[in-house]
Amino acid sequence: MSDTQGRGSTSPLPGGDTFPPPTALAEAANVGADAYERAAADRLGFWADAARRLEWAQQWDEVLDWSNPPFAKWFVGGKLNVAVNCVDRHVAAGHGEQVAYHWVGEPGDTRTITYAQLQDAVCQAANALTSLGVQAGDRVAVYLPMIPEAVVTMLACARIGAVHMVVFGGFSSDALASRITDADAKVVVTADGGYRRGAPSALKPAVDEALTKLGDAVRSVLVVRRTGGDVEWTEGRDVWWHELVDAQPTTHAAQAFDAEHPLYIMYTSGTTAKPKGILHTSGGYLTQVAWSHHAVFDLKPDTDVYWTAADVGWVTGHSYIVYGPLANRATSVMYEGTPETPHRGRWWEIVQEYGVTVLYTAPTTIRTFMKWGDDVPAGFDLSSLRLLGSVGEPINPEAWLWYHANIGGGRCPVVDTWWQTETGGHMITPLPGVTATKPGSAQVPLPGISARVVDEAGEPIEPGATGYLVLTEPWPSMLRTIWGDDDRYVDTYWSRYGKTVYFAGDGAKLDEDGDIWLLGRVDDVMNVSGHRISTTEVESALVSHPTVAEAAVVGATDATTGQGIVAFVILRGNAVDSGDELVAELRQHVRKEIGPIASPRQIMVVAELPKTRSGKIMRRLLRDVAENRELGDVTTLTDSSVMDLIGAKLPGTP
Numbered sequence: 199m200s201d202t203q204g205r206g207s208t209s210p211l212p213g214g215d216t217f218p219p220p221t222a223l224a225e226a227a228n229v230g231a232d233a234y235e236r237a238a239a240d241r242l243g244f245w246a247d248a249a250r251r252l253e254w255a256q257q258w259d260e261v262l263d264w265s266n267p268p269f270a271k272w273f274v275g276g277k278l279n280v281a282v283n284c285v286d287r288h289v290a291a292g293h294g295e296q297v298a299y300h301w302v303g304e305p306g307d308t309r310t311i312t313y314a315q316l317q318d319a320v321c322q323a324a325n326a327l328t329s330l331g332v333q334a335g336d337r338v339a340v341y342l343p344m345i346p347e348a349v350v351t352m353l354a355c356a357r358i359g360a361v362h363m364v365v366f367g368g369f370s371s372d373a374l375a376s377r378i379t380d381a382d383a384k385v386v387v388t389a390d391g392g393y394r395r396g397a398p399s400a401l402k403p404a405v406d407e408a409l410t411k412l413g414d415a416v417r418s419v420l421v422v423r424r425t426g427g428d429v430e431w432t433e434g435r436d437v438w439w440h441e442l443v444d445a446q447p448t449t450h451a452a453q454a455f456d457a458e459h460p461l462y463i464m465y466t467s468g469t470t471a472k473p474k475g476i477l478h479t480s481g482g483y484l485t486q487v488a489w490s491h492h493a494v495f496d497l498k499p500d501t502d503v504y505w506t507a508a509d510v511g512w513v514t515g516h517s518y519i520v521y522g523p524l525a526n527r528a529t530s531v532m533y534e535g536t537p538e539t540p541h542r543g544r545w546w547e548i549v550q551e552y553g554v555t556v557l558y559t560a561p562t563t564i565r566t567f568m569k570w571g572d573d574v575p576a577g578f579d580l581s582s583l584r585l586l587g588s589v590g591e592p593i594n595p596e597a598w599l600w601y602h603a604n605i606g607g608g609r610c611p612v613v614d615t616w617w618q619t620e621t622g623g624h625m626i627t628p629l630p631g632v633t634a635t636k637p638g639s640a641q642v643p644l645p646g647i648s649a650r651v652v653d654e655a656g657e658p659i660e661p662g663a664t665g666y667l668v669l670t671e672p673w674p675s676m677l678r679t680i681w682g683d684d685d686r687y688v689d690t691y692w693s694r695y696g697k698t699v700y701f702a703g704d705g706a707k708l709d710e711d712g713d714i715w716l717l718g719r720v721d722d723v724m725n726v727s728g729h730r731i732s733t734t735e736v737e738s739a740l741v742s743h744p745t746v747a748e749a750a751v752v753g754a755t756d757a758t759t760g761q762g763i764v765a766f767v768i769l770r771g772n773a774v775d776s777g778d779e780l781v782a783e784l785r786q787h788v789r790k791e792i793g794p795i796a797s798p799r800q801i802m803v804v805a806e807l808p809k810t811r812s813g814k815i816m817r818r819l820l821r822d823v824a825e826n827r828e829l830g831d832v833t834t835l836t837d838s839s840v841m842d843l844i845g846a847k848l849p850g851t852p
């Protein structure tokens with residue numbers, strides 16, 4: 199098939215309807231159907247237009263240099279300053295009084311930060327980092343909770359051309375140490391702690407511990423005081439933020455950097471134990487995250503209140519809490535804590551209080567809200583919402599429909615955005631003013647993006663078939679390499695189908711309309727008796743049963759069928775666990791939804807599922823349980839006791 203294009207499809211899917219864009223939204227949408235035509239006719243011209251939404255100190259000579267694939271250069275010869283684009287130019291244009299962030303702390307404290315205040319803070323932090331000897335190209339490790347200083351630090355790095363390397367605050371000191379070493383960072387920015395689940399949670403001790411292992415590799419540790427808890431102090435190395443940064447001048451002359459100047463490194467796990475340092479650069483990255491944020495969230499800077507409910511420690515936070523929204527002069531909400539603190543309606547209270555119009559979150563969170571019940575969001579006024587987004591994993595139609603009805607009041611389009619740490623920005627997603635949305639499908643590549651679903655041999659598959667998702671042209675916000683490891687970059691992403699085809703590692707299916715359905719990581723696709731079955735498809739079938747709140751499915755080695763399907767399910771609050779009877783009913787339900795081949799060999803009712811700190815279900819561990827193996831590494835689990843609970847369910851375990 200040819201590259202898919204956005205279009206208002208009307209053909210219904212098995213078990214579901216499509217939702218056309220609301221008329222008023224479509225009429226006023228930032229981006230219409232013509233964008234697909236423009237990009238199809240002149241892809242590089244389209245991206246050059248997108249780049250012109252930014253302020254360049256020097257115009258580029260060439261949009262794309264792809265003469266040495268897979269090493270791309272975008273906007274060659276162009277120069278810009280990313281922080282100036284995110285902050286200063288809005289202040290210069292008279293928007294200094296506009297709120298950049300409504301920040302909400304978990305304990306209930308709040309801060310309102312205007313663009314003018316953000317500019318002052320970023321200049322002060324830039325001056326402070328410079329005073330610590332940080333120069334353009336140096337790496338700065340950032341290990342902070344969800345507080346405004348995280349954004350300020352990232353922008354201060356960008357302003358002086360330093361490369362930030364943010365490590366999610368939930369990672370251990372070991373994970374932090376290995377990343378600091380790999381990136382060779384000389385300065386760490388951290389806090390005494392942050393608030394999580396109603397209590398202060400210390401961060402500085404993890405930094406101290408990490409640095410003990412690293413000798414004197416790190417020169418300075420800049421520490422924000424957030425909780426006021428006691429901290430150990432290393433004289434000559436540790437510096438308080440409020441002493442150093444607050445004393446700096448609020449002006450700083452920003453220099454423009456090359457479009458390909460490194461902006462940040464973000465580590466992500468691969469198939470080996472060593473995480474991959476994904477490198478993003480400046481001009482192309484900012485172009486695509488700004489354009490996609492403008493197009494996919496239809497962001498209106500004067501009226502929208504935008505909220506990405508994620509952590510800045512992940513790529514979602516980098517692209518859609520910090521760079522995309524700020525480049526578009528958005529007013530954002532930023533929330534420090536967890537959704538259930540101090541009560542399960544906290545998010546909806548925030549939406550009501552700030553009049554949030556656009557909300558972006560992950561399916562796992564949506565399913566948690568489903569589990570908590572419809573009555574929680576129903577207790578708040580959510581009428582300000584006009585657009586909802588989903589990211590992180592395939593969203594099962596059941597969760598999509600629940601989100602659409604219970605959060606979006608049936609009136610908000612739901613954009614299911616497929617992308618990765620490596621892609622930097624959205625790649626496959628509906629456009630809210632153009633595409634008739636289809637619950638469960640990310641649907642079509644954005645204008646300017648070329649995606650296909652191919653078979654083992656790299657040939658495009660027929661509608662109805664299943665294959666691998668690939669990207670067939672470079673895109674502006676693509677990773678440029680794996681930090682310090684060009685070979686691994688080539689091997690991991692650009693070898694399977696040749697040097698110009700990006701292998702995403704996701705399975706995908708095309709439907710009769712040519713819409714793309716993501717099926718999860720390729721290693722999560724099971725093979726049962728020679729039939730390829732997605733763990734996601736079976737999970738989706740299970741959660742469509744009225745008793746099931748959440749499900750995780752793994753393929754366990756089976757002597758007869760190759761793999762057998764093992765399902766772990768969490769029941770909804772009001773459901774009764776009738777034991778064997780329920781299991782039989784669920785099996786029957788999956789047979790009905792997908793077919794006998796997908797009927798799980800084993801179904802276990804559990805209280806919790808093991809998840810990484812980013813909310814991904816750790817199927818690897820469940821596979822270990824299903825195959826009666828000793829448990830593998832559980833260090834990235836949110837709560838390792840979950841595995842004890844699940845293990846206790848197994849026959850033959852004490």
Ligand code: WT7
Nearest residue numbers: 589590591592614615616617618619716718719
């Ligand atoms: C992997 C990337 C993108 C930021 C957060 C995760 C899965 C992500 C979707 C979606 C189906 C999705 C893929 C992808 N994924 N979004 N809308 N539909 N799958 O970033 O940690 O780099 O993970 O998340 O499997 O490869 P990440």
